[in-house]
Amino acid sequence: MTEPTQRPRASAPVVQMQNATDRRAAKRDDKRALRRFIRNRAAVVALVILAVLVLATVAAPLIQRYQYEQIDLRARSSPPTAEHWFGTDRVGRDIWSRLLNGGQVSLLVGFGATLVSTLIGTVLGALSGYYRGWVDMVIMRVTDVFMTFPSIIIMLTLAAMLPRSVWTIVFIIGALSWTGTARVVRSQILSLREQEFILACRALGYGDARIIIVHILPNVFGSLVALVTFAIGSAILTEAGLSFLGLGVPPPTPSWGNMLEAARNLDILRNLPWMWVPPAIMLVLTVLCVNFIGDGVRDAVDPRMVL
């Protein structure tokens, strides 16, 4: 990992005075990063598309024409019509409505799981980097185990064993995707803890918790933004993958993944494309947008990284 890119910000009164110029510089850095992000056209377009998608799924109750679980017996497996814009599935549920509500679920899992994984990763990374020694040793070895072993394999086992619900999926994905965050937070804190403002905090007699939460973590978040963005995309894909295998969000709740599961049936794949093409497009579009935004954020926060 690279050196921290922004200057440390401290909020204790004494330290604040000493670091007033530093804080102004940090603000300037933030503004520069924002300007760099706005200049990245692909990232901005992706952000706009994603915003529209999020709005559409949140506004589902307003723009949907049927309830997602409502069955229209006269129109089963119906192709797109004036009545059902995107057609219906085999039991006669409106695809358009399921697409919107499924998006809600997919995005919810994406954001929720990322929240969980970022929390776990930040706590473990902070403990590891701040205390070093055997705490660091234990946490990093555990991280190694989770990094070497393909986590989706464990997720499959967990998903099959635990009671099935959207929240189980959020928990499973979050609980097994924190390794990257933990490593970044740890490496940032390893270098931050050696700086003078932390020494100042210690001299003022602040407790470890206060130093970590109030003085160190705010400086780490900048380097986490890009990671978190990518994590959302990967969590959305993981949910879709688990649901595609029939081990994710349980029906009748729709998600893009379990709508896509229909395509595993060769008859649907061949003859009823309106059932699986829309969720596939939404999924790919969303993840592309998230990845473009992540690229933009990374370039804006740390312009030296080019890939």
Next chain:
Amino acid sequence: MQKYILRRILIGIPVFFAITVIIFGLIEIAPGDITDYFIRPELNMTDEAKDEIRIRFGLDQPVTVRYGNWLLNVLRGDLGYRYTNGQPVGATIIQRLSATTLLAGTALAIGATIGVALGVFTALRQYSAWDFLLTGASFLGISIPSFVAGIIILFIFSINLGWFPAGGMRPVDREPTLLTTIHHLVLPALVLSLAPIANFMRYTRFSMLEVIRADYVRTARGQGLRDRRITWRHSFPNALLPVITLLGLSLPSLVVGAVFTETIFSWPGMGTLYLEAVNGRDVPLLMGMNLVIALVVLGANLLTDLAYGLADPRIRYD
């Protein structure tokens, strides 16, 4: 060198141990009665019958005893028998592992060759139309999940064009020959190779771009060497070094990709077997498979490290 290998293996043991304990623990804390999975749910089992199953499979013993027994048997080379159909776990895994090795090996070979070739190609033409096109395509390759790519490729090349079979590993009406196997292998291997192609390409491109700006390449140019010689003799081998690491790093994602690809193309490999094990709560099979996956991943990491050391004499192990 020997010391390094020994140390890596010694580090691997606790990792290995941790993985089996985690999986065993997960299965243990899972709610529900495992004996329900032994018999079809329509058949109502009496409690006595369930107890009999528990005693027969040693499920009446405490967790620690069961884990200990399992571990002892593994050390003796016995992975136990499947709950669902009583077949030996070891033999089942070996049979399925060969199918997955064929699939994943082909995919990795395709991915590495095409990916590296495209990486060099684009790096030599940075900011050209080709570069933008292929870099954009690699971005797609990374963003599109294997199950979406899989159903699209299945839809186009098998269902619509009918060039390749829609699934399985062998024809239903004939004995499998090398040709029929390749015929069945093409689509799943293609799907599974998309992500490696994209990854190898991005990695090689990045590393190649670094190398061709290095001082010694400028020196070579200053000496009036021909472009081709500079590229292939002076730049490429050095650019390839960090790419070696990617071979080992690709393995976990190949395992995951195999689960989806095998499901879509009904490939009789480890991926489909794992889903069978998970859905049937076949504990001995699950444990055996996780053991094998952990072995393969850890072994690949070790091999990658060693290969890197062989290829780059600057690396010292101590």
